[in-house]
Amino acid sequence: MSIHPLEATARAMVAGSKGILAADESTGTIEKRFASIKVESTEENRRAYRDMLFSAKGLGQYISGVILYDETIRQKAADGTPFVDLLGKAGIIPGIKVDTGAKNLALCPGEKVTEGLDNLAKRCAEYVKLGAKFAKWRAVIEIGADMPSSTCIAANAHALARYAAICQEAGLVPIVEPEVLMDGNHIIHRCEEVTEWTLNAVYEALYMHRVILEHSVLKPSMVISGKDCPEQAGVEEVAERTVRVLKRCVPAAVAGIVFLSGGQSDEVATEHLNAMNKLFKGQLPWPLSFSYGRALQQPALKGWKGSSANVAAAQAALLHRAKMNSLACSGSYTQDLERQARAA
Ligand code: 13P
Secondary structure (H helix, E strand, O other), X not given: OOOOHHHHHHHHHOOOOOEEEEOOOOHHHHHHHHHOOOOOOOHHHHHHHHHHHHOXXXXXXXXXXXXXXXXXHOOEOOOOOEHHHHHHHOOOEEEEEOOOOEEEOXXXXXXXXXXXXXXXXXXXXXHHXXXXXXXXXXXXXXXXXXXXXXXXXXXXXXXXXXXXXXXXXXXXXXXXXXXXXXXXXXXXXXHHHHHHHXXXXXXXXXXXXXXXHHHOEEOOOOOOOOOOOOOOOOHHHHHHHHHHHHHHHOOOOOOEXXXXXXXXXXXXXXXXXXXXXXXXXXXXXXXXXEEEOHHHHHHHHHHHOOOHHHHHHHHHHHHHHHHHXXXXXXXXXXXXXXXXXXXX
């Protein structure tokens, strides 16, 4: 039986213990990241930073795909090679963020709905021409007093499903990203409950909109304690609760699951992924991998500091985190490897 090109792409995105580098920060978000290293957010600095990330030698050993932003997919490396071609040569699949951000949800104070459906089919067609093979859309669900509302869950699930259907029709694999935020002081049980509710709503909406699950990838948040909760759940509890929810809600047909890091520290994000793959080895219908932004980039960003003199050190930091997360995809990561790297 021949395999559909979208299924081949979706499977390649999660194959071989590799994961995805999310480098699709919008102009506003990258400005905040650059402010933390006191670098001005000019178009050239944003290009130079992404050039540093994408030209790291050997990145393709650990990274299957990179999510780009509208500006970045049109940019080139210092030697004039378009980023899309640079990635292609390294065996890395280029993808594109297509949502236009989370906006206030009318009549639901404090809640957001992600926008970007207008003209999406047209924009997808252009991104396909530019070389993109997959897309991303992030929905944001916040936990708080009386939040989330069923309005927020339904509106975001509907938008994710419309996005996914439009992408598949245009020839892009949709990464479906419903993020339950870690902000708040809620206990882990509340995060589990909200994640289960969200994922059930998302898969019902995907079904209603005829989305082909084999041609899609899920990018969920992990089930963790609220950031300000005094009682923080340990690594095993996070792994067990996260996998329990995924098994309840995510059909086996989905090509793969790639987690977002969502503000977890880089090493903790690696530990959580590793624990899931270690504890549930051979028991899950989908590969569990990563699509981290901050948890992959943070050490490289700090090492770079906007200077070309720091490119080699920053790339080494990126490759280290990429390798650690690749090991976590097979449950073979250990903290000793971090200590060894620090000593080297
Ligand atoms: P973080 O891993 O920093 O949460 O970013 C992943 C992402 O792509 C968010 O949309």
